[in-house]
Amino acid sequence: MTLVRRVGTLLLAPALAVAIAVVISAVVMGLLGVSPVQVLKVMVDLGDTPSQQITAVVAILNRALPLFLAGLAVAIGFRMSLFNIGVEGQYRMATIVAATIGAAVALPKPLHVALIIVVGMAVGAIWAGIVAVLKVTRGVSEVISSIMLNFIALGLASYLLTGPFRGSPEGASIVSTAQIPESGRLGGLNGVFDVLGLANPPRQLYGFLVFAVLVGVGVWVLLQRTRFGFDLRATGLSPSAASASGVDARRMVVKTMLLSGAVAGLVGLPDLLGRTYEYSSDFTSGLGFLGIAVALLGRNNPGGIALAAILYAFLDRASVPLQSASLPSSVVTIIQGTIVLAVVVANEIAGRITRRAAERASRQSSGPPPEDSMTTRTIPGVVSEGTP
């Protein structure tokens, strides 16, 4: 397949989904008597002054970062038809433990930050590992166990926060862990704006961005260019075929969940290292669930997930100026919600189109149609045939 066609089929479903969502939202806006054009104008208006515009861009990128990581974590599981719904719990546990250990130790700067990141990844992996162990030893569906573990994580994090990990004074209205010292914080990237000759607002672009990009590239290489990645994808496409060719399915489940959990452990770190420096009772929640939507929209591909995360963050940011302009900000919610539904439908449609094209192509080149057209079957849930 040529590059253009590959990119085309890759973008077909998400573009279709976004289009459907926009159309539905426009219809709703029309029914409410609001001009969709005006709403769109407000949404793309980033501000009047250069400083405001850069602040808006920073806000979008900072919001997109955790969404990207959450989407990535979910997608690693999805590629193997493993539903890691537990990213929420994994990042909560990872963040609170990383915050506490980060605040408890004193190390030189790069080591301190590295330690916090390693702890976060390790805790996320362990929490996800429970799911994997339950699945391979007892056959517990990862969907059930990971959802249940979310509740346990929430309760446990709350217990730890109010008990042994508490760092805030008695009676403070927000309970938090102790603050991570200066050496364990990641500075902003706003120096880049100076270099580019742009305005430099007080809002700092998270330094974690660099690391997140590296993780994204790393995951892509791992999935697409290594033996492990091949085994993982093969198991996702057809467990029986994979195990027939010598892949140990149970081992793959454990490895994949550990990897997914490790990435999930990073979700809370951009905020932790770049802004809050502590885990508190009002630390951003729900990122794990949004990650599912982002992964679906990004078709489980790191590049696609990055775009999906930025789109989500862009929509999120728009809700504030929309309210300020007395326009219904629920438009944002409607678009985000319909994207989730539309993407499932669009994936199915796009899958059928490409499958039909592949069948037609293979018919032309004589030979019988392929048993299981591997190239098109990358979307979990809609196509997966069974569990390993």
Next chain:
Amino acid sequence: MRRVRGMKAAALLLAGSMALAACASDEDSSSSGSGSSGGSSASSGDLQIGLAYDTGGRGDKSFNDSAYAGVEAAIKDLGGNVTELTPNADASNRVDLLTQLADDGNNPVIAVGFAFADALAEVAPQYPDTQFAVVDSSVEGTGLDNVTGLLFAANEGSFLGGVAAALKSESGHIGFVGGVESPLIQEFEAGYVAGAQAAKPGIVIDRQYISPNGDFSGFSDPAKGKILAQGMFQSGADIVYHAAGGSGQGVFEAASEAGGRAIGVDSDQYETVGDPALQAVIMTSVLKRVDNAIQGYLTDYSEGSISGGTDEVNDLESGGVGLSTSGGQIDDIKTQIDDYTQKIVSGDIEVPTTP
């Protein structure tokens, strides 16, 4: 095979619905057609008030609505208009809300809820010419000299609630349902328990929270509130006090079904509950006059007497907290209530803030 596939599809739907649910509570407030919202470039001279709600926004029949009522009353007296903003579902954009309000030229900007404390610490120094106020959070000692903290002695109001419950209880057994086990709500619990024990030593008090700290679902989960209250009524309690925001609805329902009674919170829930069957069980409500506090703040602001960097404590003495009497169910114990009020105001009774 088909079954597995069906289950996976179901799981996907479930996950999708969770993601949707995560977005869903972000109801807009500015579209509800109030003539006073929006319009940041209105004529000068009038007040231009920026109002940043806590999650849920306007329409919660409680905290946020009370804040709006205060702003509305102030506008009626002083003129001006208000721009209202509601955070997104996970409330990750609080900084953006305040930035937008300040950028639009609103002054003063009022943040509803202690959760804005961190966001204010970031935004307020960037806008030294704008005055900010924050409900339920102390600013003294934070060094923010253009922020005013609007605080409430919730423990004092709850103390009176405890007195009323103890005096009206026939079984000598009462209950407390908290929304989220956070220090703020524990203050309600502490006051309630102290009041009940002062009025009737040895009284049995069941205390339960809907969700642990950090999980804010406890303020919007009437089903769980109902289950907890049902348990209390079944074990012999006859009056249950809730400090659980929207979950209080479930407590009222449980009281109605069990033939017990309930005590509301924040606003006069006898008036706001909107269901005659439930109205009958609401004995009184522990008021937290966010509206009065905000109206007072705005009046002070328009007179130029706001300096910032200080806290304004609204307690029994200033009428910032108290008991509602709608429905007349506590009229017979009015003298005792007034008695305790006097003792608290004069300092004879020191109400604890932690249980």
